[in-house]
Amino acid sequence: MVKICCIGAGYVGGPTMAVIAVKCPAIEVVVVDISKPRIDAWNSDKLPIYEPGLDEVVKACRGKNLFFSTDVEKHVAEADIIFVSVNTPTKTRGLGAGKAADLTYWESAARMIADVSKSDKIVVEKSTVPVKTAEAIEKILTHNSKGINYQILSNPEFLAEGTAIEDLFKPDRVLIGGRETPEGRKAVQALKEVYAHWVPEENIITTNLWSAELSKLAAIGKDSRIGPKFLNASVGFGGSCFQKDILNLVYICECNGLPEVANYWKQVIKINDYQKSRFVNRVVSSMFNTVSGKKVAILGFAFKKDTGDTRETPAIDVCKGLLGDKAHVSIYDPEVTEDQIQRDLAMNKFDWDHPMHLQPASPSAIKQVSVVWDAYEATKGAHAVCILTEWNQFKELDYQKIFDNMQKPAFIFDGRNVVDAEKLRGIGFIVYSIGKPLDAWLKDMPAIA
Numbered sequence: 001m002v003k004i005c006c007i008g009a010g011y012v013g014g015p016t017m018a019v020i021a022v023k024c025p026a027i028e029v030v031v032v033d034i035s036k037p038r039i040d041a042w043n044s045d046k047l048p049i050y051e052p053g054l055d056e057v058v059k060a061c062r063g064k065n066l067f068f069s070t071d072v073e074k075h076v077a078e079a080d081i082i083f084v085s086v087n088t089p090t091k092t093r094g095l096g097a098g099k100a101a102d103l104t105y106w107e108s109a110a111r112m113i114a115d116v117s118k119s120d121k122i123v124v125e126k127s128t129v130p131v132k133t134a135e136a137i138e139k140i141l142t143h144n145s146k147g148i149n150y151q152i153l154s155n156p157e158f159l160a161e162g163t164a165i166e167d168l169f170k171p172d173r174v175l176i177g178g179r180e181t182p183e184g185r186k187a188v189q190a191l192k193e194v195y196a197h198w199v200p201e202e203n204i205i206t207t208n209l210w211s212a213e214l215s216k217l218a219a220i221g222k223d224s225r226i227g228p229k230f231l232n233a234s235v236g237f238g239g240s241c242f243q244k245d246i247l248n249l250v251y252i253c254e255c256n257g258l259p260e261v262a263n264y265w266k267q268v269i270k271i272n273d274y275q276k277s278r279f280v281n282r283v284v285s286s287m288f289n290t291v292s293g294k295k296v297a298i299l300g301f302a303f304k305k306d307t308g309d310t311r312e313t314p315a316i317d318v319c320k321g322l323l324g325d326k327a328h329v330s331i332y333d334p335e336v337t338e339d340q341i342q343r344d345l346a347m348n349k350f351d352w353d354h355p356m357h358l359q360p361a362s363p364s365a366i367k368q369v370s371v372v373w374d375a376y377e378a379t380k381g382a383h384a385v386c387i388l389t390e391w392n393q394f395k396e397l398d399y400q401k402i403f404d405n406m407q408k409p410a411f412i413f414d415g416r417n418v419v420d421a422e423k424l425r426g427i428g429f430i431v432y433s434i435g436k437p438l439d440a441w442l443k444d445m446p447a448i449a
């Protein structure tokens with residue numbers, strides 16, 4: 001029986017391992033993590049992350065061939081294949097600060113693997129890492145090998161949060177990179193056999209290590225999202241990986257003497273930041289150049305729909321911008337807790353990607369922020385509504401009721417183009433939609449530069 005162990009029970013490790021377990025009943029899968037609360041949650045009825053379909057998959061195999069444990073060393077020692085999906089934050093200080101990935105957690109996981117292993121291992125790179133990480137990890141493992149053979153594979157994940165289970169069940173492609181030696185090819189084959197339980201063989205692409213790592217950053221045409229599926233306008237992109245991947249590209253371009261290319265990628269981040277601040281400027285300028293003391297309802301805080309994840313969500317920048325102008329913000333998101341929102345609004349950039357126990361202690365709640373559990377409550381008495389996440393339920397709201405309970409003029413700033421703007425104008429709202437022609441009102445209130 002093949003034994004798989006995954007280090008890191010997060011957004012990537014948890015769903016990926018649950019799907020492997022459900023599709024491969026003959027494989028034992030153990031997900032380990034240093035965070036006890038996280039593992040306890042995986043073993044409870046309330047899983048630590050929200051992902052459509054995840055509950056069912058976990059329920060089907062937990063306790064049978066899927067286990068969650070804090071006994072990291074024991075399960076690493078027993079495994080044949082070890083997936084590593086630990087945090088890879090952006091460095092906040094030192095060389096490459098603000099762009100290079102901080103591989104502290106990866107390195108310590110690799111050293112631990114070297115310490116406890118007594119049999120040959122296949123180590124699979126699953127976290128979002130810079131190109132050439134596999135080579136670095138290989139060095140750590142082989143220099144501490146005690147005669148054990150390690151094969152490093154790169155198996156980048158392309159799942160998107162909110163559709164992770166669907167993406168894992170029906171991936172456009174699975175990419176596996178390994179060394180081009182007989183042992184390397186054998187290891188690639190072993191991992192390929194795991195996926196072949198449910199993924200058609202022609203969708204499993206094998207290549208060398210470096211190409212697999214690079215293809216994570218510069219995705220290949222096989223991804224069905226390259227095209228109209230992924231061209232929706234928004235208040236800005238967010239999520240834990242997109243920005244990090246782009247910063248990784250900036251860093252490798254700089255390291256390879258390509259400053260012009262690095263600047264090109266940097267500009268993508270800058271434009272995204274500009275998009276968020278432009279949205280805030282639009283809100284403030286439309287409302288007579290001040291939101292001071294005004295209630296602004298925020299609908300949606302997660303970085304996209306169908307997830308409770310707030311890492312790098314544009315809502316943080318928009319709320320901070322409005323708070324900077326002294327607005328009172330009343331926030332509703334169906335999946336994000338008050339505690340999380342308060343922490344996000346108090347945190348410095350990049351602090352989020354460190355394990356909980358290394359994060360700054362929760363500061364006292366920001367007074368101008370209230371978090372409520374209903375869109376009608378959030379919008380009651382508000383001067384404006386900002387829609388920042390495209391949750392389906394925001395399309396179905398009773399906007400007449402919302403309008404009746406708001407201050408006038410009543411504004412809607414739709415950061416995801418989810419509402420029917422014409423219908424809302426009919427009710428009496430002044431509506432701003434991303435990239436669409438402006439209302440007469442908005443045209444008369446030019447955005448502050």
Ligand code: UDX
Nearest residue numbers: 157158159160161230231232234237238239241303304
């Ligand atoms: C991303 C990559 O898609 C995935 O392949 C990689 O493995 C991890 O990072 P994810 O972070 O889950 O996945 O989110 P994604 O669906 O890519 O969306 C990123 C951001 O872009 C979100 O904030 C989303 O709202 C925004 N977006 C996406 C748009 O603004 N418009 C679109 O058309 C699509």
Ligand code: ADP
Nearest residue numbers: 008009010011012013033034035086087105109
């Ligand atoms: P991702 O979105 O990439 O899955 P997460 O932050 O959700 O990232 O998950 C990473 C997980 O890895 C966290 O739960 C963290 O506690 C765990 N982790 C980090 N370092 C180690 C380690 N050395 N051993 C075990 N787990 C670790």
